[in-house]
Amino acid sequence: MTGAILETLRTAWRSPSGRAGLLVLGLLVATAILAPPLLPDPLATPDPIAGATPPALAHPFGTDPLSRDILARVVAGTRVSLSVAGLGVIIALTTGALVGLVAGHVGGLTDTILMRTVDGAMAIPRLFALLLLTLVWERIPLGALILVIGATGWFGTSRLVRGEVLRLRDAGHVTAARALGSGSWRLITRHLLPNTTGPLLVAATLGVGEVILLEAGLSFLGVGVQPPTPSWGGMILDARPVLLTAPWASLFPGLAIVITVLAVNLVGDALRAAFDPRSA
């Protein structure tokens, strides 16, 4: 698996736009990890009466209506967004791979039940499914948000993996392994799963971009990351009443979303082009 990830990174690095995306992402992750100790406390409200102040040397991105430093909050938001998206996609991918493997490998009634459920679940637009799920909580905890994002993102993956398993089931190397007496578990982990990692990682990369946008949207609607935890979507929601008088309060978190999602999509696009050269 680690080998497959490294190989994928190498593939993305080979195209100029993929390299640009990886560099920007690396920079963002480094900032999110290293910068917070150097920045003001993202939750501190040193001077609430002063309200929102425009960008200046002390506060490069300005402050929000509660006098909180926007740069510090955007950086803290990077942590939140990237962790939610990363963990959410990992959960979705694992669930999808598991369901796909079971459906494809076991077959029969299990396959029918699982795949009909997936058909139905895929017909519900993801945003609506997320909204219905997040409303279960009065104030959704971060862990639950990640679970909910993972729970609504695995349907496509399960179809993909099931298709690959069905395709590979009668492939020469799998038949050979079976003839040599490999059990189900060994067949799955050693012969089926490694062959599906390529398309899975492309789907995962593009999934991260989608999830960052979804999380920002949910937080903007007030049902995602809950205050006071800083999130890009939540910051834009807070800044909405002062849109005209303090535009910087919504400009910078929005730019952070665009840059991050664009970087992720550039990497995903480079990977897709590498896996499907005819459409490049």
Place this chain on the structure above:
Amino acid sequence: MTRWLVRRLTHAAATFLVVTILLFLLMRIAPGDPLSRLVDQQQISADEMAALRARFGLDQPLGRQFLTFVTGLPSGNLGVSIEHYPDPVSTLLRERLGPSLLLGGVVLVLNFTLGIWLGVLQATHRGSRLDRWLTRLSLTGYSLPSFWLALMLVALVSLQWQLLPAAQMTDPLLSADASGWERMADIGRHLILPALTLSIVSLATTMRYQRTAMLEVMRLDFVRAASARGLSATRVRWRHAWRNALFPLLTLLGLWLPFLVTGSVFVEAIFNWPGIGSLAAEAILGRDYPLLQGTAMIAAALVLAGNLLADLGHLLLDPRTRTA
């Protein structure tokens, strides 16, 4: 062909049943029942509450409740809104349908004219600087959060420059005896910003579909043959290649159908556009579970209808699929 149709319809019906079960279960995970939120808001006594429970069938076992829910669907019964109690969900949805259709329709037309043209342009200039920049631009549009783009446009165009209205579909100050043209112009002015926002964030998908489809076709022998016969590049491009690159767009049209009706939750909410999308946003604020469920139900039904129509379109346009 008939057998195919029957099989396809059965599959769609089965999938819709699964959707209903899933949405019904989703609603039941919420703590308490749909009415407990109503009680929070409207201060109802315990006796009245019990009467209401009985009226909405919430005192019945879960299986019976599901049966009532499903049997109500064909007649369009989606339950009663909590926020707008005692209005039924279906009435609320019907009221908001027109504006969503208008906005979605305009975006769809923009998308399919501009998106197709740009996609074809990219395919015929594959690998050129134009192709690369169009890809980058569309990818940027695709990476924009629609709610943020909408806010930025409002801040700049409506608040700063005061060029276009920031919200609603009509000007409340428009005099009652305004002519039909004035009314249309008024709606048009309100339409520009939301339509622009949605087009920018969605154009990339159409462009990519069209570019890929066009590249697939342009590789084929008959296109080369047409060029070899000395036909003009424009004629080959549009009359020969493009016509055959339309199939994937049919799939795309199927994907767009739900959006046409339910609109965009974010953009409609920000522009206060009185469509189904903003109704869903209001339902979230009011924690109006039945209303949100009704919206999701419509959206899911349209997703299935869109898939079905796209398949049917393929069948009618491409005789080769009929044997399958």
